[in-house]
Amino acid sequence: MLVSTDLRPNETRALAALFRAGALSRAALARDLGLTRSTTGALVLGLTEAGLARERSDGADDEQDGEGRVGRPGILVEIEGNGGFFLGAYIGVNWIATVAVDLAGAQRASASRAFAGPGSTPEAAVAIIEELVAEIRSQLPEGTRPYGLNVAVPGFPAADGVSYHATILGWHGVNLAELLGNAFGDDFPILLENDANAVAVAETYRAQPGKDDEDALVILIENGVGGGIINAGRLHRGRLGGAGEIGHLRIGDEGFVFDAKRPGRLESYVGKDALLARYLHISGRRAGVDEFVAALAAGDPTAVATARDWALWFGRGLATLACTLQPERIILSGSVNAVYPFVAEQVEAFLSDFLAEGYPVPTVELSRVGADGPALGAACLLHQASLSGDPKFQLRGLAAR
Amino acid sequence: MLVSTDLRPNETRALAALFRAGALSRAALARDLGLTRSTTGALVLGLTEAGLARERSDGADDEQDGEGRVGRPGILVEIEGNGGFFLGAYIGVNWIATVAVDLAGAQRASASRAFAGPGSTPEAAVAIIEELVAEIRSQLPEGTRPYGLNVAVPGFPAADGVSYHATILGWHGVNLAELLGNAFGDDFPILLENDANAVAVAETYRAQPGKDDEDALVILIENGVGGGIINAGRLHRGRLGGAGEIGHLRIGDEGFVFDAKRPGRLESYVGKDALLARYLHISGRRAGVDEFVAALAAGDPTAVATARDWALWFGRGLATLACTLQPERIILSGSVNAVYPFVAEQVEAFLSDFLAEGYPVPTVELSRVGADGPALGAACLLHQASLSGDPKFQLRGLAAR
DNA sequence: GTAAATTAGTATGCCAATCAAACAAATCAC
DNA sequence: GTGATTTGTTTGATTGGCATACTAATTTAC
Known part of the structure; x- marks a missing residue:
């Protein structure tokens, strides 16, 4: 029977190393993680069976400067994008956008809709996000459950750290986290982030x-x-x-x-x-x-x-x-x-x-990223948290039990 | 036979948790680390045998708000300061200072000497640091080997990241890392840090x-x-x-x-x-x-x-x-x-x-810290690196083999 | 005062993550 | 070709961590 299981620490570390490098042979990964090749081989086997990693087939080992190096060439292993999805949203002044980023860090789905920010209620914004999230989830492979939703907002939490001020939208003291929580239940964790911060992440996250x-x-x-x-x-x-x-x-x-x-x-x-x-x-x-x-x-x-x-x-x-x-x-x-x-x-x-x-x-x-910047950055922050081993965004994989 | 052994990841994490909290019972530590009490008990046993942790004897469990809590009270475990030492130095305009910080984060030794910065050569400064380091090492318990030396300097590395400019001392393009490396050999890793940065760390590191x-x-x-x-x-x-x-x-x-x-x-x-x-x-x-x-x-x-x-x-x-x-x-x-x-x-x-x-x-x-600020902060940075698990500053303990 | 509840710490057996060592496979250097 | 080098895998041994007991020390209820 296939069950969803939390990843062990070294599995998460391995995915983070693969993400950093793009793709690595098992031996290179072993060096990176400080483990033996045998352990790493087992680790990679587990990750591939769990649907989180795969051997790279395309284009051989072009990127690695493998040419000219002595010894048996390694088989590059990379992240399987379909292993997980991270949702990001943006409540803008004129529109609301949502995107999905996959485990490999690639943008995989997006949807947006016009939104008359000033004059609209937070509840209206949350309702639109709910619809857009359903829309992009339908674009993702069957049966996937995202690891979280991060909403970029043009504002900041008040000194209490909870209620939001978004002056540009005319919102003051709005408990956005609660509204979003009501909308999405406990499907996945929900975060909020300032929009400029999210754009900064989108512009720099894995730029090279x-x-x-x-x-x-x-x-x-x-x-x-x-x-x-x-x-x-x-x-x-x-x-x-x-x-x-x-x-x-x-x-x-x-x-x-x-x-x-x-x-x-x-x-x-x-x-x-x-x-x-x-x-x-x-x-x-x-x-x-x-x-x-x-x-x-x-x-x-x-x-x-x-x-x-x-x-x-x-x-x-x-x-x-x-x-x-x-x-x-x-x-x-x-x-x-x-x-x-x-x-x-x-x-x-x-x-x-x-x-x-x-x-x-x-x-x-x-800027390299366009209008999707805030939503994309918000999703990237979840991706980063997951690969850094934050227990709140603990990655999961499918395993035979 | 007693040998020096590298700590395992969970041992370092346990020390970091103890440092953050000041002192914890084994059960509280287990909750913090996400391990079981039995595992944590073994972990603490290993740390105490290695001379890195100890049960707190003094003043009972005053700090923990243990009063009024049901159940058997825990025995507080804390870091054994003598478990390791971190050296910090400061090359100032008027004087050179060195300090040692112990594994518990407490300042344990210091020594300083007047130094006519502008007009003196980097070699002269390094020679003084060498003497001062010998002096504070003699103040530490017999046979201890520090985990590193971090030198705070009123300047910055050049664009190459190596040679230092310290305009206020009249030094330009000085390879301080090399000079210090020649002086101390491979005794321990040596770092350099800007003095203002070091002071910032001294002022904030574990302020509360x-x-x-x-x-x-x-x-x-x-x-x-x-x-x-x-x-x-x-x-x-x-x-x-x-x-x-x-x-x-x-x-x-x-x-x-x-x-x-x-x-x-x-x-x-x-x-x-x-x-x-x-x-x-x-x-x-x-x-x-x-x-x-x-x-x-x-x-x-x-x-x-x-x-x-x-x-x-x-x-x-x-x-x-x-x-x-x-x-x-x-x-x-x-x-x-x-x-x-x-x-x-x-x-x-x-x-x-x-x-x-x-x-x-x-x-x-x-400011709360005085003239020792730069040297102290430099040492605290090493302490922080060690407890965060940086492999370059990997903690070690004594173990029976 | 005594019993029940609660929490801390320890002992034991089991599982699995990791290692060390050996081996087979694929490439380069000559 | 042959040897050197590096990769990936297999095997058995080690050990780190867990579940499950159990004992110990304290508060609360009566």
Whole structure:
């Protein structure tokens, strides 16, 4: 009879090692885990029987630099994606999205729906998530049960750590965990995560095979400026998940848009509103981002001047953050990304000028993940928790008993 | 025959659990580790025989809220401090210090010596460390071999990750790891750590029993302003250990002391030089920190005005950092601490004003560890690595074979 | 005061995870 | 080809951990 069984510690460790490396021979895995080849052979046998790993058939052993090495070549073992699924969701201002990530870390299903965030109730959002989760679950192989659902929200828990504030949605003191718990019962564990944090994970989680200790800063620029911090491959949350709220970074005295209570903040210089307000101020033209970018591309001097001002403050902010956090990469996301290519040189020159000699200059890159970012990152966080051996997200496999 | 043997994974996990909790009964330890009581009993027997744990005799079971609980009371087991030692050193501008921390996390030995940092060679510093290490080793029980030496340095590795820059000592491109390796051979592993990072660890490592997931920001204020970031109880290093270099945070346009290349930085407003320069500007008096504090205590209006200006910019900087990192505690260290009590209210009012509603306000505290901070923190980092199961710092015990 | 309930610690037998050692298989170097 | 090297598997032995008892020490109920 086939039953679902919890994985033993070394099985989880083996999967984590396979995930890190992409694929490994049994012998290489044994070295990685500090076990003997015989033990590892048995381990891999157990994992394949449980449907969590498989021998790689395709393309032979191309990725491993096996060519030129003496001795019998190994058979690469990799994670079987269908071994498990992790759900992520995003409650945005305009839409709600859900995705499923498989055990191999690949996105396997997604579904989304328009949602008029401000003005809608949390209950309405949860109802939509419930429907979308049913939809993506139907896209997954028969009989699979996800390991959890992580919901990215544009807000933060209050000081009590439970009730959520999502100002941008007009929600205050909402117990989202309870609402979601009511909807999904005890099917699987449910988590909540700030959306900017989730995007940061989506942008960096396993961005390069074999590299899982990245230091990165992901910056989201819309009207507000938010961000997420990745330290050694792990999300830096801070006390309530609010670390990375760099919009309030005070870099000057006023700002392009003035805020009496908190003047001089980063977002009042580099946010979307701020950029367009500056353009209005210089050119007298009221434009959207697309129009502004078109003017910039056409060489309109007022647009160029606006972009230069913007780049100056943006560079200031990045330099400050680079000193404080010393990331390897800074990744930009949001609609203002369309402007960045026009000022990349200026910003990066400012950045490296500002940093002390010998200080590593981070690269500045544009987002790779698209609109699915928050939901994808939320799912990746579950994937990470499962492979790190967190007992709450303990992996399971099918075993003959 | 007694031989030294590596600990098995569960033995290390048990020690880590004992360290977190201070002391646990075998039954409580079993629950913590997810093992049965019988297994845990055997585990504890092994640890006590290996000289790494012991039953607590003193003061009975006071700390555990054992009173009023039904059932047979447990016998508390705690770490035997003599089970192992971790060495930390600090190369300062004026002195070199070394300390030893035992397996229970207690400081057990220290020795220091004056050192004219700028002008001295790295070789001279290493020679002094060698002597001081011999000195503190002689203070430890016979025959103990430390698990490692971690040296806190006022500098950072270059982009190559190896050669060190310590501008304040006048050292550039020094391969400290090699020099230390030559001095100590393969006696034990040797690490290097930035001094501000080490202080951050010293201030937070096991500050409260049972709490090991603190989010804190430690700020060092001398002429320069540096710092270290603790995220969930772990040091946030950034790419080369330079995270927390908040002195370059740009919070204004100029500064109390002007720096043409990087104007408006935090340290040009709140560093010791900046504070005293401001005082000179307002009062016309050239003073040291002690004199300034005396004037402040005496109610000298120019000193009060200076402190108010200082508090304003300091509050700005703290608010910015609190948003970015969301720490639970901000801990201040350095000679300027003497000024802080006079402006604590202003700074903290500014801080909570600036933070958004619902945002947790960090507490601001003054340093608890003294001059030994950097060396102590360096040693604590080794302690942490050992108990976290890092194979490089694998704990060992004596066992009959 | 005594009995019942509860929890801690230990002893015993069993299972299974791991190892060490040996062997067969597949490749490279010559 | 032959030898060297590395992989994967088999075998038997070891041991780490569990379930299940059992005894010990304390609180609660009566």
